[in-house]
Amino acid sequence: MGMNTRYVKEYFYKKKIRSMFVWILEIIAAILLAAAFSWFFCRSVVVQEGSMEPTLVPGERVLMDSAWYRLSSPKRGDIIAFRTSEDKKASIHIKRVIALPGETVQIKDGQILINGEVYNEKDEFPAITNAGLASEPITVGKGQYFVLGDNRNNSEDSRHNGMGLVDSDRIVGKLWFTISPWKKIGFV
Secondary structure, eight states, rough: OOOOOOHHOOOHHHHHHHHHHHHHHHHHHHHHHHHHHHHHOOEEOOOOOGGGGGTTTTEEEEEEESSSHSSOOTTOOEEEEEESSSSSOOOEEEEEEEEETTEEEETTTTTTEETEOOOOOSSSOOOOOOOOOSSEEEEEEEEEEEEEETTTOOOOHHHHTTTTSEEGEEEEEEEEEEEEGGGOOEEE
């Protein structure tokens, strides 16, 4: 009894085509997932201004998570990227969140007061010499944030009329990882 090799060849040929088709779909799916991950969690931002020194210096490249604040709200201490206007082409600014919606913030005797209590930060920053608008208590509105640069005495931030409080709809993302220069690679 002889076996018909034509049917065997067709069977393996069809199986090979089907296997190759599945392999191509898997590659396409992996590329799409990598692109989506990159777009939402790993957008690269170059620091343009010195207002966040010494934490971030001009020229450093930092990864920004643009999906984080779609699922949650900024927390005190987060380093955020935002635009000062609704224009999508407006430059991106980078600052640290200090006061949250509903809180009252004031800068008095070089210290930050939140709801009348001295705010002690994790990092050491110099005493603030120019309280600007925050020399008087500022109540942060719903969907707004009071931000400061880490270079407290050389930063245009929420203390100044030109920037003021940051609206949540202008926040582009949360900075989370420095990718260059090599010596500073790590979490922000």
